[in-house]
Amino acid sequence: xxxxxxxxxxxxxxxxxxxxxxxxxxxxxxxxxxxxxxxxxxxxxxxxxxxxxxxxxxxxxxxxxxxxxxxxxxxxxxxxxxxxxxxxxxxxxxxxxxxxxxxxxxxxxxxxxxxxxxxxxxxxxxxxxxxxxxxxxxxx
Amino acid sequence: xxxxxxxxxxxxxxxxxxxxxxxxxxxxxxxxxxxxxxxxxxxxxxxxxxxxxxxxxxxxxxxxxxxxxxxxxxxxxxxxxxxxxxxxxxxxxxxxxxxxxxxxxxxxxxxxxxxxxxxxxxxxxxxxxxxxxxxxxxxx
DNA sequence: CGGGATCCCGACGGATACTG
DNA sequence: CAGTATCCGTCGGGATCCCG
Numbered sequence: 001x002x003x004x005x006x007x008x009x010x011x012x013x014x015x016x017x018x019x020x021x022x023x024x025x026x027x028x029x030x031x032x033x034x035x036x037x038x039x040x041x042x043x044x045x046x047x048x049x050x051x052x053x054x055x056x057x058x059x060x061x062x063x064x065x066x067x068x069x070x071x072x073x074x075x076x077x078x079x080x081x082x083x084x085x086x087x088x089x090x091x092x093x094x095x096x097x098x099x100x101x102x103x104x105x106x107x108x109x110x111x112x113x114x115x116x117x118x119x120x121x122x123x124x125x126x127x128x129x130x131x132x133x134x135x136x137x138x139x140x
Numbered sequence: 141x142x143x144x145x146x147x148x149x150x151x152x153x154x155x156x157x158x159x160x161x162x163x164x165x166x167x168x169x170x171x172x173x174x175x176x177x178x179x180x181x182x183x184x185x186x187x188x189x190x191x192x193x194x195x196x197x198x199x200x201x202x203x204x205x206x207x208x209x210x211x212x213x214x215x216x217x218x219x220x221x222x223x224x225x226x227x228x229x230x231x232x233x234x235x236x237x238x239x240x241x242x243x244x245x246x247x248x249x250x251x252x253x254x255x256x257x258x259x260x261x262x263x264x265x266x267x268x269x270x271x272x273x274x275x276x277x278x279x280x
Numbered sequence: 281c282g283g284g285a286t287c288c289c290g291a292c293g294g295a296t297a298c299t300g
Numbered sequence: 301c302a303g304t305a306t307c308c309g310t311c312g313g314g315a316t317c318c319c320g
Contacts, residue, residue, distance in 0.1 A: 033169050065293060110165045175312085228282080283319085290312095
């Protein structure tokens, strides 16, 4: 656990945290960071929903991606899938305890995103504008 | 922000929380949720680093993806890029204030991931095993 | 040293059609 | 209703070569 040679300018944290922690973080993010998982988990945070309820709620998701996303979330233990074999069939999705717990840090990130979206967008505009003027200067 | 209220079925959930919040969340996640951004931001959380330092530290990243990732993070205002035109040239990357603030909810998610990785892996094993026996039963 | 330019492949993800 | 199956375009991302 020897820290590598790192220049520590600001608040220093142990590099151990980074190296050791980022494997599972990437695992979580590769599931949650895809196009739809956060939306699905967020909606299910309000309670159990049926397949078509989710489909209508999310608006833009294809049934294929909804199925794929739900399967992935089910595999990782975030949601449960309950089939009621009536006619027509009925399938309910709900968060597990694990899913509810995930919702906590996820909502923190979400609130940060909402709070800071304008700063990000401003940075993007600044970057793009600067890039445009640089490109123009190149052609001159 | 309303607390998460559970409703039974059918009724529309509060559109504000999900609909309004998830656009910026997806924007943040589409940047942060890619394969390398979290690693880069985490490493820069320990202080300024040079390009080749990051390249060597991250182990597995190609120079193309490191460049792409850093450009994206710079565009969104999370990192600064400082060029020192010496020979050989020197380029330093560091987190902005925005980047440091992002690190907070990000680390929360990271700690959650570390704390719960075994539960996720266990769920995956359970799911895969159950799937395998089902597939076997199908063939019988 | 720190990239930019190019080629290429596989995975992600959308549209459509069909099934239990 | 809740999927599965198929086709197909897009693009993330790796490998390689080159440049200032």
